[in-house]
Structure formats: C-alpha cells, structure tokens
Amino acid sequence: MKLTRRDFLLKGSAMIATLGLGGGLFYNHFGKSVFTAKKEFSADDSILVVVQLNGGNDGINTLIPYGQGVYYDERPTLAYKQNEVLALDHQVGLHPSLAGMAALYKLGKLAIIQGVGYPKPDHSHFRSMEIWQTAVPETISHSGWLARYVETSLARYDNPLKAIQIGNAASKAFSSDTLNFPVIQTLESYQLMDPKTAMMEKNRILRAFQDMYQADGQLEQLRVTSARGRDAYQSVEAIHALSANYVNKIEYPNSGFARDLQLVSKLLAGGAGTRVFQVQLGGFDDHADEKEQHARVLKQLDEGLTAFYKDMETQGIQDRVAVMIFSEFGRRVRENGSGGTDHGTAAPMFVLGGSVKGGLYGGYPSLTQLDNGDLKYEVDFRTVYGTLIDKWLKGDAAGVLGKSYEKLTFI
Amino acid sequence: MDGGERMAGAWSEKEVIHLLNRAAFGAGSKEVAACLVLGREETVRRLVAGEALVEGIPPLQTLEAVKADGSKALDPAQLADQQLYWLYRMAYSPAPLIEKMTLFWHGHFATAYYKVKDVSLMVKQNELFRQHALGSFKELVLAVGQDPAMMIWLDVNKNKKGKPNENYAREVMELFTLGIGQYTEQDVKEAARAFTGWTYNKAEGTVSFAPKQHDDERKTLLGESGKLDAGGAIDIIFHQKALTQFLAAKLLTFFAVDQPPQAWVVKVADTIAAKSTIGEVLYDLMVSDEFYDPALQMALIKTPAEYTAGIVKQCQLPPVKGYVQAMRKMGQELYMPPDVAGWRGGLTWLGTSSLLARYQFAETVAKQMKAALLTSAPFQPQNKDQAEQWAALWSRNLGIAKLSSPTLKSLSAYTNDTIVHTTNKNPGLRGLLHLLLISPEAQMK
Numbered sequence: 112m113k114l115t116r117r118d119f120l121l122k123g124s125a126m127i128a129t130l131g132l133g134g135g136l137f138y139n140h141f142g143k144s145v146f147t148a149k150k151e152f153s154a155d156d157s158i159l160v161v162v163q164l165n166g167g168n169d170g171i172n173t174l175i176p177y178g179q180g181v182y183y184d185e186r187p188t189l190a191y192k193q194n195e196v197l198a199l200d201h202q203v204g205l206h207p208s209l210a211g212m213a214a215l216y217k218l219g220k221l222a223i224i225q226g227v228g229y230p231k232p233d234h235s236h237f238r239s240m241e242i243w244q245t246a247v248p249e250t251i252s253h254s255g256w257l258a259r260y261v262e263t264s265l266a267r268y269d270n271p272l273k274a275i276q277i278g279n280a281a282s283k284a285f286s287s288d289t290l291n292f293p294v295i296q297t298l299e300s301y302q303l304m305d306p307k308t309a310m311m312e313k314n315r316i317l318r319a320f321q322d323m324y325q326a327d328g329q330l331e332q333l334r335v336t337s338a339r340g341r342d343a344y345q346s347v348e349a350i351h352a353l354s355a356n357y358v359n360k361i362e363y364p365n366s367g368f369a370r371d372l373q374l375v376s377k378l379l380a381g382g383a384g385t386r387v388f389q390v391q392l393g394g395f396d397d398h399a400d401e402k403e404q405h406a407r408v409l410k411q412l413d414e415g416l417t418a419f420y421k422d423m424e425t426q427g428i429q430d431r432v433a434v435m436i437f438s439e440f441g442r443r444v445r446e447n448g449s450g451g452t453d454h455g456t457a458a459p460m461f462v463l464g465g466s467v468k469g470g471l472y473g474g475y476p477s478l479t480q481l482d483n484g485d486l487k488y489e490v491d492f493r494t495v496y497g498t499l500i501d502k503w504l505k506g507d508a509a510g511v512l513g514k515s516y517e518k519l520t521f522i
Numbered sequence: 523m524d525g526g527e528r529m530a531g532a533w534s535e536k537e538v539i540h541l542l543n544r545a546a547f548g549a550g551s552k553e554v555a556a557c558l559v560l561g562r563e564e565t566v567r568r569l570v571a572g573e574a575l576v577e578g579i580p581p582l583q584t585l586e587a588v589k590a591d592g593s594k595a596l597d598p599a600q601l602a603d604q605q606l607y608w609l610y611r612m613a614y615s616p617a618p619l620i621e622k623m624t625l626f627w628h629g630h631f632a633t634a635y636y637k638v639k640d641v642s643l644m645v646k647q648n649e650l651f652r653q654h655a656l657g658s659f660k661e662l663v664l665a666v667g668q669d670p671a672m673m674i675w676l677d678v679n680k681n682k683k684g685k686p687n688e689n690y691a692r693e694v695m696e697l698f699t700l701g702i703g704q705y706t707e708q709d710v711k712e713a714a715r716a717f718t719g720w721t722y723n724k725a726e727g728t729v730s731f732a733p734k735q736h737d738d739e740r741k742t743l744l745g746e747s748g749k750l751d752a753g754g755a756i757d758i759i760f761h762q763k764a765l766t767q768f769l770a771a772k773l774l775t776f777f778a779v780d781q782p783p784q785a786w787v788v789k790v791a792d793t794i795a796a797k798s799t800i801g802e803v804l805y806d807l808m809v810s811d812e813f814y815d816p817a818l819q820m821a822l823i824k825t826p827a828e829y830t831a832g833i834v835k836q837c838q839l840p841p842v843k844g845y846v847q848a849m850r851k852m853g854q855e856l857y858m859p860p861d862v863a864g865w866r867g868g869l870t871w872l873g874t875s876s877l878l879a880r881y882q883f884a885e886t887v888a889k890q891m892k893a894a895l896l897t898s899a900p901f902q903p904q905n906k907d908q909a910e911q912w913a914a915l916w917s918r919n920l921g922i923a924k925l926s927s928p929t930l931k932s933l934s935a936y937t938n939d940t941i942v943h944t945t946n947k948n949p950g951l952r953g954l955l956h957l958l959l960i961s962p963e964a965q966m967k
Contacts, residue, residue, distance in 0.1 A: 312949060315939070322932035
C-alpha cells in the first residue's frame with residue numbers, strides 16, 4: 112500500500128500511533144486512533160541533528176592554534192602554515208579542508224565551543240564514546256542521553272519517529288529500556304519485501320509475518336526479537352509514507368556521509384515530527400599518516416554539511432535545524448613518530464544552524480599547561496548538551512543530565 | 523526454565539540442535555541423526571578435534587575450484603571472492619567448530635581490510651586464526667603481534683624506540699587480554715616501549731626484529747619491571763588474574779549466554795587456567811549440563827554469518843556473490859569489522875535495517891532454492907493434509923528446535939491456504955520456506 116503524506120496523516124494515523132510504542136500494541140490495535148496531527152507536532156518545532164565523528168578527531172588540527180609557536184614545535188610534520196589555515200581570528204583558524212564551514216562561520220551560523228571534555232578523561236575509544244553517548248562519566252550507564260531526552264521531554268507525544276538514527280550502527284545515545292529507535296541505512300533498502308513481488312503473494316506473506324510476530328503467546332526467548340520485528344514492519348510503512356514528499360533541489364557530494372544527511376533532509380520534508388537525528392562519520396583514528404587521511408575525512412564532513420545547510424535553506428527550515436558535531440576525544444598535543452597522533456582529551460565541538468549565534472565559545476586549552484601530554488578541558492560537554500536540550504529543544508535538561516549545568520549563549 | 527526438570531546428560535534432538543547452532547553453523551537433518559547416535563561426548567570430541575560428524579561428507583574444495591553464481595571462477599586477490607569463500611567454508615566445512623572459532627578470533631582481534639588494504643594479508647591472518655583456532659591462547663596472542671595485517675592495523679610497524687606508537691599496546695590489554703580498567707595509562711606507555719622493534723617489510727613480505735629500533739631500557743608494566751621486550755610484556759600480561767576471566771566471559775557470551783553469571787565466568791576461567799588449549803576449555807563447556815539449560819536454548823541472536831551460512835547449508839545453496847552483499851547489509855561483512863572492538867553482537871544485530879536485510883535475503887533464497895529439493899522426500903510430511911506436519915517437518919529441516927505457538931499457527935494457516943488446499947503447490951512451498959526463514963525462531967540460536 113503506497114500512501115501519500117496526506118493519506119498517511121488521515122488514514123494512517125492509527126497505524127503510526129502503534130509504532131514502536133512497546134510490544135502489546137500491534138495491528139490488533141489498528142483502528143484505535145490516539146494520534147491527532149494537532150497534538151503531535153508543530154511546524155515550528157526545533158530539530159537537532161547530531162553528527163558523531165568516530166575514532167577521535169584531532170581537535171588541534173581542526174581548530175588550529177596557528178598563533179602559537181608551540182603548535183609548530185609539537186607538530187613538526189603535521190602543522191599547517193599560517194597561510195594555509197582558514198583564519199577565524201589572529202589566534203585560531205580552521206583546517207584547510209573546512210572551507211564551507213569557514214564560510215558559514217563568517218555568516219555567523221557556526222558556533223565553535225573550544226576545549227570541550229570531561230573530568231578524568233578516558234583514552235579508550237569505546238569507553239570515551241560511551242561517556243559522550245550516555246553523558247554519565249562516572250559509572251557504566253545503560254541509557255543514552257538522547258533516549259533520556261525523548262523519554263523525559265517528549266513523553267506526551269505518541270509519535271514513534273521522535274528520534275531516528277541514520278547509518279549502519281545504532282548508537283548508545285539512543286539506548287533505552289522502553290523505546291527502540293529506527294536505524295535507517297538507506298531508503299531503498301528499507302523494505303520488508305522485494306517491491307517487485309506480486310501483490311497477492313506479498314499480502315499473504317505480510318499477513319503471516321504479522322501473525323508470527325504478534326506479542327501474545329510468544330516464547331520468552333523470542334519476546335525481544337518479536338518486538339524488534341514488529342518495530343521494523345511498522346517503521347517501514349511509516350518512513351516510506353513520509354519520505355515521499357522530498358523534492359531534491361540540491362546536489363549532494365558523492366559520499367556516504369552526504370547521502371546520510373540527505374536522508375535526514377528527506378525525512379524532514381515528510382514532516383514526521385522527528386526531533387532528533389544522528390549521523391556518523393568514521394575514519395578519525397589517525398595514529399599514522401594523519402596529514403592526508405585527516406584532510407580527506409574533514410573534506411567529507413565539510414562538503415556534506417555545506418550541502419545539507421543549503422538544502423535546509425532551500426526548504427526554508429534552516430532556522431529550525433541545529434547540527435551538533437562531536438567526537439569521543441581529541442588527540443595528543445605532540446605528534447607521534449608515525450606522522451600521526453595518539454588518543455587525547457579535549458577538543459572543539461561545533462554547532463551549526465540558521466538560529467545559532469555563531470562565534471567562538473570557551474577558551475582554547477593551553478598547549479603548554481598539560482596533563483600528562485594532554486589538553487585540559489575548558490568546557491564540560493554536558494554544558495553543551497544542556498544548552499541544546501534547554502534552549503534549543505525546550506526540554507528538561509536537568510532531568511536528562513541529572514543536574515543543571517551552566518548555559519552557553521550560542522543559542 | 524522450559525517446564526520440568528532438566529535431565530542430567532540429556533541428549534535428544536533439542537540438545538543436538540542447540541549444540542550445532544552454537545558450535546557449528548546450524549544443524550542439517552543428517553547431522554542431527556548422526557549426532558544422536560554418537561552421543562554428547564563423542565559429538566563434542568569430534569567437533570573439537572575437527573573430525574566430521576557425518577560419514578562421507580565431501581572435503582572442502584579449494585578457492586580455485588569453487589564456482590560462484592554457477593560458473594564464475596573466484597579470484598583470490600578479490601576481497602569479495604575471499605569473503606564468499608569463507609562463507610562457503612562456514613557452510614560446508616567438515617570441521618565447523620574450527621570455522622566458528624576462526625570467526626570468534628576474527629571478531630576478537632578485529633582487523634579490517636579498510637586499513638590493511640591487502641587481501642592476501644587478511645587471508646594470511648585468517649589462516650593464522652584457523653591454525654590456532656582451538657589451540658593455546660598465549661601462542662595465538664604472540665603470533666598475532668607479528669602478523670602483518672595486525673602490524674599494519676594497529677601501527678606496530680610504526681612503534682619505534684624514542685617514537686613510540688601506543689595503538690597496539692593499548693588494544694592488546696584493553697581488547698585482547700585484560701579488559702578496560704585492568705591497567706593504567708602508564709602501563710600503556712611502558713608496554714608500547716616493550717613492543718618496539720618489530721617491523722613488516724611490505725616489499726619483501728617479511729616480518730623481522732630490528733634491535734636498533736627496540737627500546738631496551740628498563741620498563742615497569744603492571745607492577746613488574748625489567749628490560750622487557752614483546753615476549754616479556756606478553757608474559758606479564760598472562761600473569762594477570764583478569765586475563766582468564768576476560769576470556770571466559772567473552773567465550774561464554776559467544777557460545778552460551780548473554781551476560782554470563784559471574785559464577786559461571788569464574789568456573790570457565792579456572793578451566794582456562796588449568797588447561798593448555800581453548801579446545802579443552804570448549805570441550806568441558808559443551809559437555810556440561812549447564813550448557814544445555816533449556817532456558818538458554820534459542821536465547822541468543824544468530825550473527826549474520828551464522829544466519830547466512832546456516833541457510834546456505836540447510837538449503838544446499840551454491841556460492842552466490844550476492845550473499846556476501848546480503849551479509850554486509852545485515853551488519854557483518856567478513857574481513858571488515860567496524861573497528862578494533864569488533865562486532866558488538868547481541869541486540870545490535872536486530873536494528874531495523876539489519877533485520878530487514880535478513881528478511882530480504884530470506885526472500886531471495888526462497889525464490890532461488892531448487893524446486894527439486896523443495897519437493898524432495900525429506901521435505902514431504904507423511905500426512906500431506908496436515909498443515910502442522912508441514913510446519914514441524916520443515917522447521918526441523920531448517921534447524922529450528924521448537925516453534926512458538928503464534929508461529930506454528932501462522933504457518934499452519936498459510937500452509938492450509940497455499941499448499942494443502944491448492945493444486946499448484948510450488949508458490950506455497952517457496953512461501954513456507956520464506957516464512958520459516960523470517961520467523962523470530964530462525965533469528966535465534
């Protein structure tokens with residue numbers, strides 16, 4: 112069944128209401144409408160797109176402290192010369208690959224929060240990423256910060272597409288005991304059955320599928336798998352109904368990252384009421400031969416974001432969308448012997464959007480007052496999260512983060 | 523518990539299917555019959571020894587002899603062809619536990635082609651895992667440190683005296699042997715110095731030790747001091763109590779149960795400490811009654827490799843290049859783990875996209891399976907008018923020990939409509955196969 116967005120909102124409202132909201136609902140609840148467009152979302156709601164850079168982005172060669180001689184002393188082969196850096200002021204500038212972001216900075220659309228980290232930094236990729244994703248540095252937590260935002264601040268909405276992850280892997284930021292958020296690789300592959308299969312056969316199989324995957328009478332061992340299958344079935348229906356609205360006016364570069372951002376744009380065009388998206392970009396673990404590799408992935412980042420921002424402008428929603436960019440840690444100040452850098456600590460975060468107050472926030476960490484070769488952080492990442500939850504998403508920041516943090520002024 | 527007392531030494535079809543799902547790549551009906559005769563100890567002994575369970579299974583063909591998609595020769599220099607060949611081995615090897623452990627080590631010492639960029643080195647590493655699959659863990663760790671693919675992957679090659687690169691030193695302790703929290707940042711720095719000096723010469727394809735690049739000064743690692751080299755550092759790491767528990771938890775999570783209880787971890791850790799090979803550890807585990815606890819049966823999610831190889835084997839499918847693509851979409855591309863920590867496993871296999879990829883693969887297989895096999899005697903129930911009999915027989919043929927009541931009801935209704943009461947049964951037979959492969963049961967092991 113192909114639905115237009117209008118059909119979807121009118122006829123499909125009961126179906127969407129059952130999506131992803133726990134096991135007991137399913138098609139036997141079809142027809143019980145708890146979904147009304149008015150209550151569900153408004154066209155003015157703010158949207159957060161989180162971009163996760165995997166591997167530990169070298170913050171020092173991203174926001175480059177070209178005004179300090181010690182940068183050149185510590186980075187004999189990796190340093191960029193003053194005339195190569197895209198200067199933001201007399202002290203710092205962006206990596207030469209970040210031309211699009213530098214232009215957005217000049218337009219006042221890009222905020223850069225310098226020296227972001229957390230106490231007692233962990234140098235393991237997995238632990239540090241988990242700390243950023245759970246926003247709980249002290250202990251092992253099973254719940255993600257974005258999941259907690261949805262649980263605490265969007266609980267009154269029944270929309271199952273409140274948060275969507277794009278890419279191959281689910282992030283712990285969305286980990287929740289009660290909710291399962293869709294992870295979409297591509298729209299084309301987001302199908303339960305081959306679109307070419309004959310309609311009668313397809314309907315038979317899908318009906319039998321729903322019967323097999325019903326919650327009632329399920330074996331204990333199959334309970335979770337069965338719920339995951341129901342989620343998959345229902346989100347396929349919803350996503351295809353919603354993404355049909357997108358009109359492609361912007362050319363995106365040919366990279367997986369750009370395609371993922373374009374998918375965010377397609378889903379936004381459908382007006383699904385999604386408030387949080389996450390997209391990932393990998394390849395930042397530059398222990399060796401960093402110069403070429405880092406330039407290449409930063410270029411992908413820059414070109415993808417630039418196209419996405421243009422697309423938002425074309426759709427007239429650039430003021431409703433903010434993009435937050437982070438990585439699990441930065442890297443050591445001193446380069447290693449392999450033309451690379453080893454795992455470090457604090458690094459800049461970026462927030463991009465039409466309503467963002469661009470500029471530099473926080474101070475650049477000292478390159479000489481180090482903690483065992485590592486930068487000391489200036490801003491706790493939960494300050495940035497808290498600012499976005501409170502001032503941008505209008506949610507319950509203290510509820511998500513366990514306490515109140517100072518609010519920054521980039522929003 | 524699955525009702526009733528657990529019988530010590532129980533060995534029925536259920537236990538056999540459970541063992542073959544965990545220790546091999548699913549159960550075919552011939553194997554189940556053979557194992558029932560062999561008994562629990564002998565079946566496990568053969569699996570560990572790499573001896574065939576069924577008489578007269580043909581030996582594996584070499585890569586050069588295998589044809590993909592019916593006629594295409596495989597090219598050993600192509601990653602996709604090596605991926606397909608390994609999938610073929612998983613499905614058809616007479617020594618499936620060795621392939622299973624090779625896959626375990628591939629996830630444990632996760633090394634990915636995207637950085638190594640040399641197919642032959644990835645295959646060489648795979649052979650190393652296969653050779654040591656059920657052998658001594660310490661010998662394997664020592665060998666991995668001088669494996670060219672690993673040396674490229676974790677920058678061992680670049681770790682030199684005075685210019686240490688910590689990548690390998692950290693991951694050896696965090697991911698390969700001890701686990702996070704069992705060492706300090708200083709230990710990472712000291713271990714990196716101990717590992718200096720090993721180089722891989724790409725042009726000549728040789729690994730050698732360059733004394734001039736080795737830091738021969740004194741180091742202190744995990745509380746022990748000395749002029750440590752790589753072997754010395756590994757010796758110290760193998761003195762740590764955390765090591766056996768770390769490995770025990772990982773083996774249990776892979777073979778037995780999600781989040782294994784601490785008492786079981788300690789028990790297996792003690793076995794690891796007492797025995798000299800992983801094969802002996804797995805033998806003890808797989809003959810134990812705990813391993814066959816009914817609550818554990820069908821309670822783990824199959825990895826995409828297990829799901830795919832199992833279907834290839836049970837449906838007797840020839841190697842098809844598309845299967846490798848399908849596995850990538852399911853979230854597991856061989857020789858391409860996502861990062862140094864390997865595949866996360868568990869529920870991450872059931873993200874929406876990954877699950878949809880399984881469903882799509884199942885549909886392809888149901889359409890491609892040979893009609894002759896679908897209508898062959900092993901797929902014909904005694905009483906063809908009984909829809910439940912179709913469901914029961916076919917699920918057994920596909921290595922599913924038990925159907926839940928929603929699945930049994932749904933399959934019976936479908937079979938009634940499309941097979942029992944229909945003259946042209948072919949679409950119904952394919953539909954039944956499709957449904958069984960996408961059932962919740964088929965995702966589990």
